[in-house]
Amino acid sequence: MKPSTEKFCKACAGTPYALLPQATRVFIKNRSLALRLTHQSIRNLIIMARDxxxxxxRPLTEIMNCDETNRSRAMAQATNEWERLKTAGRDYDGFNPGFKKPRIARSVRKSSIPAGDRILGPCPVSSPRTRCCNLLTLDTARGCLHKCSYCSVQDFFKAPAKRGIQIEKNLRQKLDALALDPDAVHHIGTGQSSDSLMLENRFGELEALVDFARKNPNVILELKTKSAAVEPLLALHPPRNIICTWTLSAPSIIRCEEHLAASLDERLTAAEKAAGAGLLVGFHFHPMFPFAGWEREYSGICNRLVESFNPGQIAMVSFGAxxxxxxLPARIRELPYKSKILQMPLTECAGKISFPAGDKVKLFSTAYAALLPWHGRVFFYLCMEPHELWHASIGHEFRSNEDFERAMKTSYIEKILGR
Incomplete structure (x- = not known):
């Protein structure tokens, strides 16, 4: 193998090169060798081609001029178009991700969460650099079947937990063993490591959670979901200290990025059923991001909420980018279908990657304004966002995580007790 070819092969390692069409792979190799691209330039070219x-x-083969012999100008042809598309933003009109639904439902592997792992712990995305409600998370399952292109659940656990779905087979015993202060209010959520309603109580997980909530009236148990399968929960006649919350995304996002999750109509219908059964419900607009027509789609969702629900039925509404x-971007580029999820300018945000703060404020404030009839009657907050964004987005902020936690619990308890 020639040194130049060996250098190219080394540069391709750990990139999505093998996922590119053959014509693109050949083009990148030929251009890299002809221009004598550096190791990093080869990797950048592969990433841009995949994006x-x-x-x-338009594919890279139509963007880069084969006759260009200047390395810098040749790379600029690709980089400029890639950056232009990111700045222009997403347009889902006519976009087809090419997602193929599985013919057979993915098997659910019932296994115990490793003994060394805690079933209850702090929120896995909490950070001292963002305002956090100090939610406790309960791992009743690990993994998700909704096939959202942006899914971050896979990054919460070590490699063995990423294969299929893991069910906590000793859930009831572990719940009984939890040492909770009986004089404190505990806000516990089950939707961070999986979807709370997705498995429909097939393994008795909902029954165990309902019993846990009944035995611990000082626990606010939040079941977070993108599923429409609320009937198995309602059949158990859950107590009022169980709150069902739905992640709501714009229809374009659901269609193109949340492939096996329930539709918006299905989620809202399920929420209406839960509210009609006497449970408090809530809505997470998370993750929000801009695309062509986002103002119309997000405002439309908010208008439907105001028309369909009484604010007394609503525990909370959150916004998060x-x-x-x-x-995660490297994992997204390995998906076997198309996605526009990375088509945006990316910047550092509290140790992670997100889009510019100004665009976040526009998204959050637009949705918040559309829910005007609920202001002062429903608890609104930002999730995983720097405290600097709060006031500009929803008109108020908390001085500390402890103040945030206290206000949230007080609001929830008052709604649970019907005050």
Whole structure:
């Protein structure tokens, strides 16, 4: 193998090169060798080619001029178009991700969460650099079946937990063994490591959680979901200290990025059923991100909420931006279908990667304004966001995480007790 070819092969390691069409692979190799590109330039070219393909844009073979012999000008041809598309932003109109639904439902592997791992712990995305409600998270399962392109659940656990779905087979015993202060209010959520309603109580997980909530009236148990399968929970006649919350995304995002999750209509119908059964419900607009027509779609969701629900039925509404751990973009580029999720300017945000703060404020404040009839009657907050964004987005902020936690619990308890 020639030294130049060996250098190229080394540069391709750990990149999505093998996922590119053959014509693009050949083009990149030929251009890299002809221009004598550096190791990092080769890797950058591969990443740009993969992004262009996933975004449904013109391929790299049409952007780079084969006759250009100047290395810097040749790379600029690709980089400038890649940056232009990121700045222009996403347009989902006519976009087809090419996702193929599995013919057979993915098997669910029932196994115990490793003995050394705690079933209850702090929120895995909490950070001292963002305002946090100090939520405790309960791992009843690990992994998700919704096939969202931006899914971050895979990054919460070590490698063995990323294969399939893990069910906590000793859930009831572990719940009984939890040492909770009986004089304190505990806000516990189950939707961080999996989807709370996705498995429909097939393994008795909902039954165990309902019993746990009944035995511990000082626990606010939040079940977070993108599923429409609320009937198995309602059949258990859950107590009022169980709150069901739905992640709500714009229809374009659901269609193109949340492939096996329930539709917006299905989620809202399920929420209406839960509220009709006497449970408090809530809504997480998370992850929010801009795309062509976002104002209309997000405002439309908010208008539907105001028309369909009484604020007395609503525990909370949260807003949060699309944010990545630094390892996640590489995983997204390995997906076997197209996605526009990375088509945006990315910047550092509290140790992670997200889009500019000014765009976040526009998103959050637009949705908050559309929910005007609920102001002062529903608890609003930002999730995983720096405290500097709060006031500009929703008109108020908390001085500390402890103040935030205290206000949230007080509001929830008052709603649970019907005050």
């Amino acid at each position: 262009l393909e996933m975004w449904g844009a 699309l944010t990545f751990a630094r390892s």
